[in-house]
Amino acid sequence: MFGSFSERIGVVRSYARKREIVREDDPATRVYEIISGTVCTTKMLRDGRRQVGGFYFSGDVFGLEAAVKHSLAAQAITDVRVRIVKKQTLSALALSDCKVAGRLLSLTARELARKQSLALLLSRTAQERLIGFIAEMAQHGISKGDRIALPMTRQDIADYLGLTIETVSRILHDLERRGAIKIKGYNAIVLRGQFVERGAEELADLFEGIKDRQPKTKQAA
Amino acid sequence: MFGSFSERIGVVRSYARKREIVREDDPATRVYEIISGTVCTTKMLRDGRRQVGGFYFSGDVFGLEAAVKHSLAAQAITDVRVRIVKKQTLSALALSDCKVAGRLLSLTARELARKQSLALLLSRTAQERLIGFIAEMAQHGISKGDRIALPMTRQDIADYLGLTIETVSRILHDLERRGAIKIKGYNAIVLRGQFVERGAEELADLFEGIKDRQPKTKQAA
DNA sequence: CGATAATTTGATTTTTCTCAAGACGCGTGG
């Protein structure tokens, strides 16, 4: 698989839910591949606000962006197993095996593309951010059929999208009321009706369509 | 210099102000190094809204994120000269000269770090976005002493920060009224007082301090 | 099945957007 390192390099470690895997300002000498579980990167502002840089699932690699030291911490959202690989090892490997260099570049470029779309998403409305988030989870996260697992808390989602937890909650319930999703407790949602069985990439586009409809009570404008 | 390609590869082209250098959905077979001038990447939404993905100045490289096709267009903000290099050429070069591969990875990782901070910036308030933007221009853009050139329009800035042109204008003037900057016409600002002669990295931190002061008229709360 | 933490919901305030003029800077030509 593109995106995973050889099983012969690095060390494997486990972290319990809520544990810190990387601390902000840690020297950036390693990259991390998730074997199982979910991780998010975070940054705390001095005034106490928290920001989430991204969510990473089984198979994802994080820590690629840091040159000298990490600007974001990483914490386990669920119990997690990660393979930790020294960059030094990768550099050495890259000399003998050219594919390693290409793989690393490809991983980094892909991460760059994801961050680019996140930046674009964040300059849109709250509802569009939630829709984009759901689409991202549908294609990248943990989904079985039309059920999308949301292992992170609403607070994590809010901190990722630059919204408050209340706004996330309200918009999620708005989407449910309008028939786009069904909320399954705190940790999952289900895509409904027209959205089921669609390729995830189409989702964001499809969702777009519902945003102007106003069936607040029963009557359309 | 790290971040620039050899003068012996690629072709150099010139583009007049406002010209499109890369079109959205163009095949992503090349990367672009700016020799002179300023470029921005843009994306149009179907409803007519415009988003700016980033500003690129002399020495910067853009087009690194695209795997198959570009998801953003690129347009010349000023008259521009760019060196255009085929990725294929770079791959070939990487085989004989390992430094090329490392350089490309480093450029991509740096771009990733910048996009990461942009994403974090976009989840903050309008004033914080402007302050972050100014800090970015101070360290990355075109500045002579304390004068920071802003070759882009207010609309470009607004589309970059996910704000309206009116909000950009209001906040800029707010910062001026509070003594942080001086607006020099449409295309430059000057850092003032305590902000002059600071390392650009400190700027964002320094600016932070002013945001709570309220010398609206003459009186402090 | 109950305790506890997370989420939802409501009322209100603040921030940002929208729409509409008006002012100003920049490049041009006299």
Next chain:
DNA sequence: CCACGCGTCTTGAGAAAAATCAAATTATCG
């Protein structure tokens, strides 16, 4: 070098979106 015109930017008032504060409700875990 200055006046002119046009496009860009600024400013104001009202509307909409999202944040804040407070309280009620509901999952999840033991």
